[in-house]
Amino acid sequence: MTAFLLDVDTGIDDALAVAYLAALPDTEFVAVTASPGNVDADQVARNTLALLELCGRPGVEVAIGAREPLSIPLLTTPETHGPQGIGYAVLPEPYGAVSARDAVELWVEHARARPGELTALITAPLTNFALALRMEPRLPELLAGVVIMGGSFYYQGNTTPTAEWNTHVDPHAAKEVYAAFEGQPLEKLPIVCSLDTTERMELHPVHVRQLAEAAGAKVAEEVLPGQPEGQPSTSDNTLVRHLSDALRFYFEFHRRYDQGYLAHVHDFFAAGVAAGTLEFQARPATVDVETGSTLLMGTTVADFRGLWGRAPNARIVADNNPGQAFRELVSRVGALAARLG
Numbered sequence: 525m526t527a528f529l530l531d532v533d534t535g536i537d538d539a540l541a542v543a544y545l546a547a548l549p550d551t552e553f554v555a556v557t558a559s560p561g562n563v564d565a566d567q568v569a570r571n572t573l574a575l576l577e578l579c580g581r582p583g584v585e586v587a588i589g590a591r592e593p594l595s596i597p598l599l600t601t602p603e604t605h606g607p608q609g610i611g612y613a614v615l616p617e618p619y620g621a622v623s624a625r626d627a628v629e630l631w632v633e634h635a636r637a638r639p640g641e642l643t644a645l646i647t648a649p650l651t652n653f654a655l656a657l658r659m660e661p662r663l664p665e666l667l668a669g670v671v672i673m674g675g676s677f678y679y680q681g682n683t684t685p686t687a688e689w690n691t692h693v694d695p696h697a698a699k700e701v702y703a704a705f706e707g708q709p710l711e712k713l714p715i716v717c718s719l720d721t722t723e724r725m726e727l728h729p730v731h732v733r734q735l736a737e738a739a740g741a742k743v744a745e746e747v748l749p750g751q752p753e754g755q756p757s758t759s760d761n762t763l764v765r766h767l768s769d770a771l772r773f774y775f776e777f778h779r780r781y782d783q784g785y786l787a788h789v790h791d792f793f794a795a796g797v798a799a800g801t802l803e804f805q806a807r808p809a810t811v812d813v814e815t816g817s818t819l820l821m822g823t824t825v826a827d828f829r830g831l832w833g834r835a836p837n838a839r840i841v842a843d844n845n846p847g848q849a850f851r852e853l854v855s856r857v858g859a860l861a862a863r864l865g
């Protein structure tokens with residue numbers, strides 16, 4: 525059983541990450557919190573609650589913390605994830621309510637109550653996590669492990685030429701988070717899934733077709749480059765229909781940026797790393813984040829050689845296995861979709 529504290533900015537690939545974790549038999553969602561990023565925090569929370577219910581996980585506490593990055597104004601990205609953050613998918617109104625509790629307090633409370641038991645997964649800007657570390661500097665010791673999706677190391681950014689989205693939205697938070705882990709033992713250092721390896725996670729139309737087949741959908745699910753943009757899915761399977769509508773938007777976005785009719789599903793990979801189900805290798809490094817330069821704002825720098833003379837504060841994923849990851853995704857989420865109908 526993996527018990528998760530999750531912080532998301534749902535988000536098409538966050539949605540896939542949540543669906544994947546919900547599909548695993550041994551996942552406990554202790555709390556899922558919303559950071560502003562792809563869309564604003566209130567929309568993130570609504571999306572996440574609706575999605576958890578759709579995935580057969582009602583009753584999970586979903587809470588909001590910060591509504592703005594630590595030191596700069598919030599920039600959202602409707603062109604990447606759609607106006608509501610889930611591409612073309614329109615999720616049903618959640619029947620539960622977003623928690624009135626503060627996300628940051630919730631993280632600290634749960635981590636203190638279950639020392640050494642909870643795995644933290646952050647697939648969003650690090651705003652809430654940085655605030656939680658301010659409130660409880662012992663979080664690195666209290667958490668069983670931490671996995672972060674963010675950064676790009678000597679690999680081009682997806683927001684500026686050198687900066688990745690999550691880090692660029694709140695570079696000050698990211699800088700604080702990495703600094704907070706300096707000097708921790710290796711096994712406590714966050715595992716960082718950066719663009720260098722998450723962009724290898726290319727989800728293609730064939731994976732959507734396979735997902736529908738694994739779900740036992742009656743109609744073949746064809747999301748094809750020649751179809752009109754925004755064509756709605758007619759799948760008889762509810763989860764497949766929503767994921768297909770979300771992914772079609774992501775395919776079109778990636779095509780617009782000359783990356784092909786595919787989707788980089790960064791957050792799904794990070795979820796699999798956190799769940800211990802996806803293959804990867806990581807290297808220790810000292811990570812720092814640029815917050816002072818307009819040109820390089822949000823750029824992550826990794827010192828793999830100890831040139832700064834500082835202790836490592838992260839383990840950066842250096843290798844992964846997309847084939848294994850997509851087989852795992854299709855079979856797990858397909859089985860969940862089949863169960864839910």
Ligand code: BDR
Nearest residue numbers: 535537538647689690790
């Ligand atoms: C990250 O940015 C967001 O748009 C995605 O959800 C992912 O977490 C990739 O840079």
Ligand code: CA
Nearest residue numbers: 535538647648
């Ligand atoms: Ca995300």
